[in-house]
Amino acid sequence: MTERSSRPRDRKAQLAAVAAELFRARGFPGVSIKDIADAAGVTGPALYRHFADKQAILAYVVLSGFEEMEAATAEALSDAVPPADQLELLLGLLATQAVERREIAALWRWEGRHLPKEDQREIARRSLLTLAAWSKALQARRPELPAEDAELLCWAALSVFGSVSVHHTSVARRRFAALLVELALDVLNATLPSPSAPPPSAAVSLGTPSRREQVLAAATTLFAQRGFHAVSMEDIGAAAGIAGPSVYRHFPSKAALMVAIGHRAADRLALAAERALQAPDERTALRRLAASYVSTILHTPELLVSFSADRVTMPDRDKVDLLRVQRDYVAQWVTLLSAVRPSLPPREAKITVHAALTIANDLARTRRVASRPHFEAELATLLHTVLGIAV
Numbered sequence: 001m002t003e004r005s006s007r008p009r010d011r012k013a014q015l016a017a018v019a020a021e022l023f024r025a026r027g028f029p030g031v032s033i034k035d036i037a038d039a040a041g042v043t044g045p046a047l048y049r050h051f052a053d054k055q056a057i058l059a060y061v062v063l064s065g066f067e068e069m070e071a072a073t074a075e076a077l078s079d080a081v082p083p084a085d086q087l088e089l090l091l092g093l094l095a096t097q098a099v100e101r102r103e104i105a106a107l108w109r110w111e112g113r114h115l116p117k118e119d120q121r122e123i124a125r126r127s128l129l130t131l132a133a134w135s136k137a138l139q140a141r142r143p144e145l146p147a148e149d150a151e152l153l154c155w156a157a158l159s160v161f162g163s164v165s166v167h168h169t170s171v172a173r174r175r176f177a178a179l180l181v182e183l184a185l186d187v188l189n190a191t192l193p194s195p196s197a198p199p200p201s202a203a204v205s206l207g208t209p210s211r212r213e214q215v216l217a218a219a220t221t222l223f224a225q226r227g228f229h230a231v232s233m234e235d236i237g238a239a240a241g242i243a244g245p246s247v248y249r250h251f252p253s254k255a256a257l258m259v260a261i262g263h264r265a266a267d268r269l270a271l272a273a274e275r276a277l278q279a280p281d282e283r284t285a286l287r288r289l290a291a292s293y294v295s296t297i298l299h300t301p302e303l304l305v306s307f308s309a310d311r312v313t314m315p316d317r318d319k320v321d322l323l324r325v326q327r328d329y330v331a332q333w334v335t336l337l338s339a340v341r342p343s344l345p346p347r348e349a350k351i352t353v354h355a356a357l358t359i360a361n362d363l364a365r366t367r368r369v370a371s372r373p374h375f376e377a378e379l380a381t382l383l384h385t386v387l388g389i390a391v
Helices: 011-026 033-040 044-048 054-076 083-100 102-114 117-141 147-166 173-188 211-226 233-240 244-249 254-276 282-299 301-306 316-340 346-364 375-387
Strands: none
Touching: 011 033, 011 054, 011 102, 033 044, 033 054, 054 083, 054 102, 054 117, 083 102, 083 117, 083 147, 083 173, 102 117, 102 147, 117 147, 147 173, 147 346, 147 375, 173 346, 173 375, 211 233, 211 254, 211 301, 233 244, 233 254, 254 282, 254 301, 254 316, 282 316, 282 346, 282 375, 316 346, 346 375
């Protein structure tokens, strides 16, 4: 038997799957073509027969996953499916995809910025079309719902499925998918709060921040816009109004900047949590904790940037420390949720908490919905709904 006849017909997909796992584990910039070839047991030239470069592999993985979501949408929302059954079928298909291919959501979430600009624009365009189809189906179910509110709820439901990419907790596949469907349905059935008061005005800053604070603020903004690896110390210096080499007087490296950003975010979360936990009972404490997280994430840019800290080259001690802080924070939520809902198994409580946090993280970065005038109250309501503690 010749080598050509023994080669699997789906070799391209197999190579992409190997690359996807490496990208998820190390981050796109931390993986080379040689790494992928070695992990797949092939030579570099053999890999290049299927993909022009590393970026093409990432595009193949992400786009194939997105096409599966489009196919699920077309199947569930077709005329062949009774309108009363369409949303449940759609959510079931999406949940199964999320559970079986967790790496796809992870790669789009963390590595999508490394795709070619044309691919990013195409996915953004098709995402809006897909969400519009979901919104139309939701409005058919809930005709009283304004189009803008339906879109917000659909974005939140999408985040429920994307939440599987931010943790490793799992349960039996069938139950995992069913739980995701339950959480997404809760979101789609949520009642958003009626506007009752104007949103709070922005805080007024007194005095001029120190040069170190200006550098930290500039780095936070640039990392959020471009990603850690695409920003240089010279870029940070220019944004802070100083020469690039002067940045080193305050931070010895970009990694040191990310460490400072991560600890700043952790400190602010800890302070907000301490205040929220001063409550008469666990249910009230959890509601306050969720609201405090929403407030912190919307007014603390460091928090959004720190989510990518595990993708950054930094001293292992700092990375482990930041990861421990994040896990301890999530554990507070899980402990409270388990106390409020004792019938919920511990693993399912953790999956539920991650779904709530991911909704906040995703929607805070989604300009289409984050610009809503009462977004903070709406986002807190969505978290309360997912956690099962809505009033």
